Amino acid sequence: MAEKKPTTSRKRSSGTSRSSGTSRTSGPSRSSRSTKSADAKSGEKTSTAKSMTGETVHFTRDEDVYAYREMLLVRRFEEKAGQLYGMGLIGGFCHLYIGQEAVVVGMQMALKEGDQIITGYRDHGHMIACGMESKGVMAELTGRRSGYSKGKGGSMHMFSVDKNFYGGHGIVGAQVPLGTGLAFANKYRENGSVSITYFGDGAANQGQVYESFNMAKLWSLPVVYVIENNKYGMGTSVERASSTTNLSHRGASFEIPGEQVDGMEVHAVRAAGERAIAHAREGKGPYILEMLTYRYRGHSMSDPAKYRTRDEVNKMRTERDPIEHLRSRLIEEHKMSEDEVKKIDKEVRDIINEAAEFAQSDPEPDPSELWTDVVR
Numbered sequence: 001m002a003e004k005k006p007t008t009s010r011k012r013s014s015g016t017s018r019s020s021g022t023s024r025t026s027g028p029s030r031s032s033r034s035t036k037s038a039d040a041k042s043g044e045k046t047s048t049a050k051s052m053t054g055e056t057v058h059f060t061r062d063e064d065v066y067a068y069r070e071m072l073l074v075r076r077f078e079e080k081a082g083q084l085y086g087m088g089l090i091g092g093f094c095h096l097y098i099g100q101e102a103v104v105v106g107m108q109m110a111l112k113e114g115d116q117i118i119t120g121y122r123d124h125g126h127m128i129a130c131g132m133e134s135k136g137v138m139a140e141l142t143g144r145r146s147g148y149s150k151g152k153g154g155s156m157h158m159f160s161v162d163k164n165f166y167g168g169h170g171i172v173g174a175q176v177p178l179g180t181g182l183a184f185a186n187k188y189r190e191n192g193s194v195s196i197t198y199f200g201d202g203a204a205n206q207g208q209v210y211e212s213f214n215m216a217k218l219w220s221l222p223v224v225y226v227i228e229n230n231k232y233g234m235g236t237s238v239e240r241a242s243s244t245t246n247l248s249h250r251g252a253s254f255e256i257p258g259e260q261v262d263g264m265e266v267h268a269v270r271a272a273g274e275r276a277i278a279h280a281r282e283g284k285g286p287y288i289l290e291m292l293t294y295r296y297r298g299h300s301m302s303d304p305a306k307y308r309t310r311d312e313v314n315k316m317r318t319e320r321d322p323i324e325h326l327r328s329r330l331i332e333e334h335k336m337s338e339d340e341v342k343k344i345d346k347e348v349r350d351i352i353n354e355a356a357e358f359a360q361s362d363p364e365p366d367p368s369e370l371w372t373d374v375v376r
């Protein structure tokens, strides 16, 4: 079954040769993704939501289906990765993105072909959302030769030039100067692209973030800094780690505008993403989006998560889950039947099962590969 992806013409990475043919089909056309009332005017049925800034955001049925499917793909991928990890098939660190899906999917709907994505180690969702294939990502997790880094990088070290995905970085905050450098290159080359640089609430206290902010503003670089505030950096809450907890203000002394966004609401994320990306693309310089989100699982697979209560997690899961919320919207506002929604669920499950089977049957890299792709 085809793995449906957001943008129409992004090619599959040559780093993952897979024979079982997962051809792309396009997501909803970009022209139909306006946050304004164009969809409503055209007479097409839309669903609406209010963002934190009070604006009304419209999604067409196609857009809601697309967002639901993509978020579910990320969730099921991560659940499967967690299972394979538990079976001992994935080694090393593994940081799951479960709960935060609306952030990457909403941002992906806001960006354009050519815009780059760079993030930290909680990166599987970013890869799936930007069009990298589940099989190649899963095979990398299990250390197989068709993985995106030929089985030699693992969870935190995958890249895809074709999809403009620049990693996957294990050092907290290290991607921020790199993402700023991507923006510098965009400006230098006058290519009109924007760098979407993701980092966490914990990383937001890193010194290199502020050196980057300074340069980005000084040179008006086209970069959107997306702070994924999931409330914790490992076992430390934002309140315990940060002197100021409204992270959208962190660019204030550099005169970088910022806003807080409901990161559990894909509509709000896309609307804010469009605003921020337009600002950067128009040459006005950097913009900060603080996504208020939550991770349901521990920091990594080895985290017993004793620093928060089960009730706290359950409350977010039951009251704020971005996927369940959109599922209700598909049924209540777009009048989709349970069977139609279940069909999407099954398609997604099939893709992930196929990826998991592939990741277990694909051979490991040849030992001679130990001597390739390294600086000697």
Ligand SMILES: Cc1ncc(C[n+]2csc(CCOP(=O)(O)OP(=O)(O)O)c2C)c(N)n1
Pocket (backbone or CB within 6 Å): 122, 170, 171, 172, 199, 200, 201, 202, 203, 204, 230, 232, 233, 234, 299
């Ligand atoms: C420079 C550096 N310091 C410390 C660590 C250990 N470490 C790994 S993740 C992490 C917490 C980061 O939290 P946050 O930025 O909020 O991201 P999240 O894990 O919540 O996505 C820390 C301290 C590291 N990898 N790199």
Ligand SMILES: [Mg+2]
Pocket (backbone or CB within 6 Å): 200, 201, 202, 228, 229, 230, 231, 232, 233, 234
């Ligand atoms: Mg965090």
